[in-house]
Amino acid sequence: MATSAAQAGMIGALAARFRSCPVTGLQIDLAAERLIKANAIAAVVFLAIGGVFGLLVALTRWPAVHLLSSDMFYLVLTAHGLDVLLLWIIFFEIAVLYFASAILLNSRLAAPRLGWVAFALMLIGGLLTNVAVLQGDSSVMFTSYVPMQASPNFYLGLILFAVGALIGCCIFLGTLVIAKDEQTYEGSIPLVTFGALTACIIAFFTLASGAVILIPTWLWSLGYISHIDTVMYKLVWWGMGHSSQQINVSAHVAIWYLIAAVTVGAKPLSEKVSRGAFLMYILFLQLASAHHMLVEPGLSSEWKVFNTSYAMYLAVLGSMIHGMTVPGAIEAAQRKNGYVNGAFEWLRKAPWNNPAFAGMFLSLVLFGFLGGISGVVLGTEQINIMMHNTLYVPGHFHATVVTGTTLAFMAVTYLVLPLIFQREVAFPKLARIQPYLFAIGAGGISLFMMGAGTLGVSRRHWDITFSDATLAFDYPAAAFLMLGLNGLFAILATVGGALYVIIAVWTILFGRRVTAENALAALGPMPPRLQVHTAVAEYGSAGTWHLPGTYILISVFFVSFVLYYFVNWKYLSELWPMG
Amino acid sequence: MAIQPPETRIWWNEPVARGELVWIVIAFLWGVIMFFMMIWWHLEGRQNLSTEVYRIAPDVFVSRTEAFTETYQVGEEGESGVPLVRPPPGSDVYLLGRLWEWWPVLELERGQTYRLHLSSADWQHGLSLQPVNINVQVHPGIEHVLTITPTTSGVFGIVCNEFCGAGHHQMTGRIRVVDAAAGG
Known part of the structure; x- marks a missing residue:
């Protein structure tokens, strides 16, 4: 068994074709590269479409302009949410997953053909739902709260899209296994890949929630199921709707680290802290379904308090940690690049x-x-x-x-x-x-x-x-x-x-x-003396540096946070008493 | 770098710098404060959403609201034809959300506490009482009983802030709050 698996791996490895990246020296799997391109292009196309819809929404809500008729407005608003919140972002995230696995780990991508199946499912699903909305009988908003009903294809398209995205996530995990197996990297996966893994794990939860609620809703729209409970629908739907935003958070935090690494040579202050913060996301972010149900009848206050706070704000803690370690990593790197004057030369330059x-x-x-x-x-x-x-x-x-x-x-x-x-x-x-x-x-x-x-x-x-x-x-x-x-x-x-x-x-x-020759220059202006693949060697948090700029920034952030928080409690106290 | 594997294989034993630790502790404690703030408000605050909820068939709620309206109707709200209802101070009052109106118009007395029964006859609606800015989600099939004390007098608008189809933006209602003497 082991031999045949190894052989299969070998054959797979041989079948993959690579090019060498002139900047990083990484081996780039061409199949992965093609899939990244396809997903990124689809993402940008949907961003363009959804962005135009967004402008139309804003121009209609501008009372002096009030552009669209009411029917068109609700139609366009539904399409806007769908195209940018779901299609643009998830297509791009699939590209990020392939990049963070195959490219950063120097590995071949698992099952690239399946990657194209995933892409096709996502594209067909996305188009199907778009067509359903543009036909005008599915202006139910992105949230499609029951008992308001869209046409069956609205739900079917979303289901196909979710299945495609799930396959993409599986390919990401498969690639991690292959890379480990074929020893394309040493030690643990890079922090950016770790962030992408966080996004992937949350995506599984998210897409599963979507399937759990959208499949019955689809059957309901076809007449096979007579009733969907309105509160239950919302609870499970937001397991997808809000958690999918947590995929975004994990993915874009990973991208912050990525860009900071490439452009200024930043490295995590502490791998342990940054990874721990991602772990907080995995453990607690999913509870946020409650954010949409705080004034809903039928849920206890205990449930609301626990869930809305991600179990005592532990996921917020994760974000607040990243909020310090990302600028901190940039400051530390910039100080090593020679910008050591004052609190903010590193940021100015x-x-x-x-x-x-x-x-x-x-x-x-x-x-x-x-x-x-x-x-x-x-x-x-x-x-x-x-x-x-x-x-x-x-x-x-x-x-x-x-x-x-x-x-x-x-x-x-x-x-x-x-x-x-x-x-x-x-x-x-x-x-x-x-x-x-x-x-x-x-x-x-x-x-x-x-x-x-x-x-x-x-x-x-x-x-x-x-x-x-x-x-x-x-x-x-x-x-x-x-x-x-x-x-x-x-x-x-x-x-x-x-x-x-x-x-x-x-x-x-x-x-x-x-x-x-021009590969490094093509990445845009960067601080002098820095070369991406020979960036600073030892650990960021050796305790030898000071990060006054970062401390000032997070102090400003924290004070704003506390003030704004309590100002809102004060406003609340002036409301009509309720109980 | 963040795009390469950690330089130290055993990265989980690396020391964490003091600045980072301090920030983690502050952020954690702030989370604890925010968490207990919500619990404290349940004990001491006066603005907490009621969790008194009953299952109810939408048509039953409609007929109850109609009976309530018939009993306490004192006239019509302006030229609108919508009944104006003045329930006894401190009583149970009914407000129905349906495509596309909030029905009926209630006249309440300032400083009195009412049990406001809220539900929908059809789709989900959003009760948005303005300008006090109180927003509560309303579901069909669920009767939500809010205990509410208007503390300011005047005319308050009710907007629907949950999308409910083609006439969503026409769905309004009204609550009048009068001072005790005037309300007589």
């Missing part, structure tokens, strides 16, 4: 004109300050009463998923283009400003939606003037201002997003080929 680095750091800051803090406040059981289903909710998750995940994915694209597509990034000057444009735009929409939500404005709502309602109602004037600003910043985000798509597509189609 960071490669801000490298779009990969700029995007990564903006993602880190915006995710932490806007997304992280708002998420914890929103997810506090009682405070949620003031925010549930208001625009605060999309405000929060645009900060996490757009300024956090999407921006991080955009940033890493500027490394993937030269390393995997082997093309020099086209329009380098535009690429340089792209992350800033997108970050300001997306940060703005997050902030102003949260502002409107604080004023009570409902999410998923076509007309805040209530012109057709029997009983009129007026939101405060400031809410209209917030939605106007939201529209303006959405335009800015769209410009940033469009630049990204254009740069990526142009690079892939017409970009200059990367050769051994």
